[in-house]
Amino acid sequence: MTWIIAFSLIAGTALCMASSLQVYQDRTLYRYTPKSTFIGLTQNIEAKCDQKRVSLESTRSCPSNMRLCTLFEESETLHARILKNRMNTQVLDQLLTLPQPQTLDAAKWVDAARKVGEEKSRLQLEKEKLSYDAQRLKARFAKQTRSDQPLETTQACKGELELTLPYGYVTFSTQYEAILKDDHIKVIQELSVLNQSGIDIEADKAHFYYRPAQQYLQPVHFAPWLVQERVIYQTKLRKAMSKRAMPNDMAEMAMVAAAPAKATYEDAREYSIDKLSLPSTGEPKTVPVVTWEAPLKCQTELFSYRQHNAFEVCSFKPKYQIEQHQWRVRNEEAIINEKAVGEYDKGIYRLYTQVDRDIDVRRQKVVLKERESGIFGGTVRKKDGYTLTLINKSDKTKKLQVHERIPTSTTEKIKVKLLSVKSKKPIAYKLSKEGELTMDIVLSPKETKHIEVLFEISYDKDLKITY
Numbered sequence: 487m488t489w490i491i492a493f494s495l496i497a498g499t500a501l502c503m504a505s506s507l508q509v510y511q512d513r514t515l516y517r518y519t520p521k522s523t524f525i526g527l528t529q530n531i532e533a534k535c536d537q538k539r540v541s542l543e544s545t546r547s548c549p550s551n552m553r554l555c556t557l558f559e560e561s562e563t564l565h566a567r568i569l570k571n572r573m574n575t576q577v578l579d580q581l582l583t584l585p586q587p588q589t590l591d592a593a594k595w596v597d598a599a600r601k602v603g604e605e606k607s608r609l610q611l612e613k614e615k616l617s618y619d620a621q622r623l624k625a626r627f628a629k630q631t632r633s634d635q636p637l638e639t640t641q642a643c644k645g646e647l648e649l650t651l652p653y654g655y656v657t658f659s660t661q662y663e664a665i666l667k668d669d670h671i672k673v674i675q676e677l678s679v680l681n682q683s684g685i686d687i688e689a690d691k692a693h694f695y696y697r698p699a700q701q702y703l704q705p706v707h708f709a710p711w712l713v714q715e716r717v718i719y720q721t722k723l724r725k726a727m728s729k730r731a732m733p734n735d736m737a738e739m740a741m742v743a744a745a746p747a748k749a750t751y752e753d754a755r756e757y758s759i760d761k762l763s764l765p766s767t768g769e770p771k772t773v774p775v776v777t778w779e780a781p782l783k784c785q786t787e788l789f790s791y792r793q794h795n796a797f798e799v800c801s802f803k804p805k806y807q808i809e810q811h812q813w814r815v816r817n818e819e820a821i822i823n824e825k826a827v828g829e830y831d832k833g834i835y836r837l838y839t840q841v842d843r844d845i846d847v848r849r850q851k852v853v854l855k856e857r858e859s860g861i862f863g864g865t866v867r868k869k870d871g872y873t874l875t876l877i878n879k880s881d882k883t884k885k886l887q888v889h890e891r892i893p894t895s896t897t898e899k900i901k902v903k904l905l906s907v908k909s910k911k912p913i914a915y916k917l918s919k920e921g922e923l924t925m926d927i928v929l930s931p932k933e934t935k936h937i938e939v940l941f942e943i944s945y946d947k948d949l950k951i952t953y
Contacts, residue, residue, distance in 0.1 A: 507689035507762065509658055509679075512698040514651040516687055523638040525649065526685035526766065527554045527631040532650040535643035548636040553686055553765060561623055561634060568616050575609050578602070629768035631684030655683035656764075658694045658757075661772070663814045664800075664837060666822070671782040671802050671837075675775045677757050681766045692762040696755040696809065755809055778805045786842050786886035790874055794847040796886055800837045808835060815839050844880035845929070849873070852938065866947050869905070871940035878929035886927050892941040893953040894921035900951060905940040913937065 505518035525533070525542070533540045548555035582602065627634050632655065639647070658679045665672040677694065681687060759773055784800040813826040815837065828837040852871040878884045893902050907915050907925070915925040929935060945951055 504690045505688060507656075507687055507692040507764070508699075509656050509692070509694045510697065510699040511695070512653050512700060514656040514683070515699075516649045516651065516685070516689070517646055518688070519645070520639075520643050520647045522549060523640075523642055524549050524552065525637045525639065526552075526683065527558060527627075527633050527635065528637050528651075528655075528684035529633040529635075530652055531637075531655075531683075533639060534648040534650075535639070536645035537648070540643065540647075541640040542637055543640055544633075544635045545638050546636070554631060554684065555636070557623075557626065557630070558634070558636060561627070564616065564619055564623060568613075568620065571609060571613050571616055575606075575613070578605060578609065630682065630766050632682065633684060637684075649685070651683050651685075656681050656687070660775070660809050661814070662808070662810070662812075663816070664826070666782065666784070666800065666815065666817050666839070669782055670779050671800065672777065672779050673804075674777050675806070677759070677773045677775050678770045679759075679762075679764060679773070680768070680770045681764045682768050684766050686766055687762070687764040689762045689764070690760070692759045692764075694757040694759075755807065776806060780805060784839070786845075786884065787889065788845070788847060788876075788886055789889045790847055790849050791889075791891055794849070796842040796845040796847065798839045798842060800839055801834050802837070803833070804835050813837060842884070842886075844878060844882075845884060845886065846875075846877040846879060848875040848877075850875075852940065864947055866943075866945055866949075868943045868945075869940060870943065871905075871938060874937040874939070876927060876929060876935045876937070878931060878933050881931045883931060884929040886929070888925040888927055890923040890925065890939060891921050892917070892923060892939070893943060894919075899945060899949060901944045903942050903944075905942055906938070908938040908940075909935060 506516075508515040524545075525531075527548075531542070533542055548558045550556075550559070656679070658677060661676045661678050663674040663676075665674070679692075679694070757775060764771060780802045782800055782802045784798055786796050787799050788796040808828065808830070811828045813828055814824055815822040815826045823840050826837060826839050828835055830836075850873050852873055854869050854871075874888070874890070876886075876888075892904055895902050902921070904917055904923070907913055907923070913925050913927065915923060917923050923939065925937070927935065927937075943951065943953070
C-alpha cells in the first residue's frame with residue numbers, strides 16, 4: 487500500500503511539473519515551472535503563479551546561462567564602447583579649444599597636429615564601425631525579441647507560472663507540398679512555428695488551434711414573425727413620433743443593431759507536438775504533420791473571355807481538410823510552382839499548377855454587315871459574336887477545355903440564343919443555362935485553329951440594352 491501512495495505522489499509531482507504551450511489565433515499561453523525569476527527579453531505580457539496574478543518588472547541583470555542573455559550582454563558591451571568613443575571625441579575636441587602657447591616649435595607643432603589628426607580619424611572610423619554594429623544588433627533584437635531589456639517576476643514562483651503572450655509573439659501556419667506522379671498526387675503537410683516573443687520555450691506538450699481563445703457570441707432568442715394591419719401615418723404624426731422617446735421594444739432593436747457583428751466559429755483544427763523546443767530565434771521551426779496520396783486528374787483549361795493564358799489545373803478529392811490554399815508543387819524531377827494556388831470547387835479540390843506557355847490565344851469581336859441585324863415587326867434581332875484563334879507552338883499534341891460565354895438574359899423582354907460555333911473541323915461543345923460555352927479542343931503540333939461563335943439577341947425596338 488505504501489508503494490502505491492509513493493507512486494501516486496511521484497506521478498502527481500511529474501504531472502504538475504509538465505510544461506505546456508497553447509497557441510491560439512489571438513494569444514498564446516505558456517505554462518511551466520520556473521527555475522528563477524527571469525522570464526526573457528520581452529514586454530506586454532501577463533503572468534500568473536498558481537492562478538494568482540504576479541507583477542513583472544524590467545531588470546538590468548540577465549542570467550549568463552540563458553541564450554538570449556548573450557545577446558543582451560553583447561548589447562551592453564557595445565553600448566559601453568559607444569559611450570567611450572563619444573567621451574574620447576568630446577575630450578579631444580575640448581583639448582583643441584585650449585589656449586595655444588605664444589611661442590611655437592614648428593616641428594613639435596607639426597607632430598602634434600599629425601597625432602591629433604590620426605586620433606580623430608581613428609575615433610571617427612571606430613564610431614562608424616560601432617554604428618554599423620549597433621544597427622546589426624538592433625536588427626537581431628527585432629527578429630528574435632520584443633524588447634532589448636530583460637523581464638522578471640517581482641517574486642519567485644514556487645508553483646506553475648502561466649504567461650499570456652499577445653497576438654504575434656508566437657505564430658504558426660500550415661504548409662503544403664504537392665508531388666505530382668502520373669495520375670496520383672502525394673501531399674506533404676507541415677506545421678511551421680515561429681517564436682519572436684523573447685522567451686525561449688520548452689514545452690512537454692504544445693497545442694496549436696486555428697481559432698481565437700476569445701470569441702464573442704451574441705445571444706439569439708426567438709422573436710415572433712408578426713403580420714398586422716398596415717397603418718399609414720400622416721407626415722405631421724411621423725415627425726411627432728420621431729421626437730418622442732422610442733418604446734422599449736424599438737430601443738432593444740436599436741441596441742441589437744449597434745452590437746458587434748456575430749463572430750463565426752469555423753472548424754477548430756488542432757495540432758499537437760510532444761517535447762517541443764522552441765527558442766526565440768525568429769526562425770521558423772518546421773514539423774511534419776501528415777502525408778497522404780489521392781487519385782489525380784490534370785487538364786489544360788482556358789477562360790479566353792477573361793485572360794489569354796491557358797493553364798494546367800489538377801483535381802483531386804482530399805483525404806484531410808485543406809486549411810490554406812498556397813502550395814509548393816513539384817514532380818519527381820523539378821519544381822513546377824513555388825506559389826501555386828488551390829481552391830475547393832463542388833466537392834473536389836482544384837490545384838492551379840502552371841501556365842501553358844506553348845499556347846497562344848487571340849480573341850476578336852466579329853464585324854457583321856448591317857443587313858445581318860435589323861428590326862422585324864416590333865422586335866430587334868441583333869447578331870453578334872467573336873472569333874478565337876488558338877495556336878499550338880509546341881511539338882506535342884495539346885488538349886484543352888475552353889470556357890467561353892454568350893450573354894444571358896435576366897428578363898423575358900430580352901432573349902438570347904446561340905446561332906453557331908464554327909471551325910474547319912467540328913468541335914464538341916455544350917452551353918449551360920447561365921451562358922457558359924464549354925468546348926473541348928485538340929491542337930496538333932504547330933496547329934492554328936480558328937473558331938467563330940455567333941449569337942442573336944432579340945428585344946423590343948423601344949428597349950435599350952447593354953452587355
